[in-house]
Amino acid sequence: MNLTDKIFHDDEAARLHLEAQRWPDGAYCPHCGECEKVTLLGGVSTKPGTYICKSCRTKFTVTVGTIFERSHIGLAKWMLGFRLMASSKKGISALQLSRSLDITYKSAWFMAHRIREAMNLAPEGPLGGEGKTVEADETYVGGKRSNMHAKKRKERDLHADQKLKVVTLVERDGSARSFHVANVTAKTIRKVIVANVSRKSTLMTDGANVYHRVGGEFAAHRWTDHVSGEYVRPGAVHSNSAESYFAILKRGVMGTYHSISEAHMHRYLAEFDFRYSTRSAVGVDDTARTNEALKGSTGKRLTYRRIGEGAHA
Template sequence: MTDLLNPIFQDSAKAREHLESIRWAEGRFCPHCGETENTSPVRGKSHRPGLYYCNGCKKQFTVTIGTIFERSKIPLNKWLLAFHLMASSKKGISAHQLHRMLGITYKSAWFMAHRIREAMRNDSPDPIGGKGKIVEADETFYGNSGDEFINDKGWRKKRGLGDKSKIVTFVERDGAARSTVVDRLHSGTIGALINRQVHPDSFLMTDEAGHYRQPGKKLRGHYAVNHAKNEYAKGFITTNTVEGFFSIFKRGMNGVYQHCGEQHVHRYLSEFDFRYTYRKVSDRERADLALKGAEGKRLVYHQTSLKSA
């Protein structure tokens, strides 16, 4: 259980100290030039706490420089509480709820949530899977017809869904999730995603969709279940894990967020991927991992209208 009365959620100075302990766990450094040895606190009543001076580049800095917090007017304790709420809410938390709980405007809460999703975004070049490991793959669709999510069978049965956002997700059993919005679903697209996101020594589990057949040959093994014939598991061959991920994702998008513009889908996917990947750690640890991910990332308001940033 997390104590919401923890000083880091109530006091901006305590929040800053906590952020410093995460970002500078191995020692303070200048975010302008990278200097690690020759930095010092700026002292004096006219200077705010947490201000430092670098004798290397002769610039001042704080722990928020070079992070998503840079130039934000919202107190850090409210930022840390928002990080905790988003990291611990399995199906997400709406901007309206953040607006009410944090006492900030809805516009600020909406932008704050997107910046937290940016911190949660995975930018590791390491693929998932590996020797002897199983990776499941599947796709779902997002569109404007009531902003509903449907599976591949629904897409075939229902008309007018060709313009929906197509989402491909890889989930390592007992491991990480990686989701991507793609323009088209075909073997070339799937092959490129597998090359980038899945270790070649992995075993791939999919349904009967044809766009997985050729790319699957690049991996150690490819096995499929035929959902069209009501086949959902053949021993260890199943896609139940990735379908479980989609279940959480759809419930969050339909029940919590309710509406999501096409240009924002990839940001929400980052949020759900992050929470799923770190589902086995505590809420506090998950929030701290998200805070660590805030380093080296910036998101300004005009970028939130872009499909990728």
């Protein structure tokens, strides 16, 4: 399926596609959960795709209870928005989205954030496990780019403070989970790691002090000493997965979104985590990735939110 597909240009085709994604086993009532006594209503005066539930006598469509329900934007444009967000490795700006979909900037901005919510995957248990390796690393993104020619050191320090601190956990050959933390300390790092990584895993980090104690809580802890320029040790001791995640995140934040406010950072991290965790290298193509995001549009995943401070999950 590519951008010429009908679902991106025809609201009726888009609705049928959404039904197939949301109801793979047939329509069910969003009010009472009934799936047996549900009938599609016909007739010229009925809005296409209207069902009636004979258990609770309520009419519904596939958009009830989803992010599309109260939107004035047609479903085909929504499908296209999902597709563009899911397939753009470095993200897509609200400005670009507004031009591509011919909607206002405000609508595009709203749409992009709703799609990010849909991409906010509920964690399926901890990362890693026996015989698996999870890399943990931290970086600084966003804020204003520091000006190397700044006359006053004070100014540079100010810019550095605007950088947002991000901790990312990446299961090797698997998923990523990223967190915005106020400060990188042994305490904040530990909180994120133990809440998200199976203790049966091998933890892979750099040699920073913040990882020393928490490393002892895992089956094994390996690290490289970045300070002395050592990035790869024999025996797959490296954090290249986290490094490549950060490379994409930074290109996205700098090239596409330019800067991200602290209040929204967790949403953007969810977006980059989603695309990374469903990347083509793990066998997910653009169509499957888009459909995966669409499944999150029902709002069900949102009940899993805020399991921890700074957590996007």
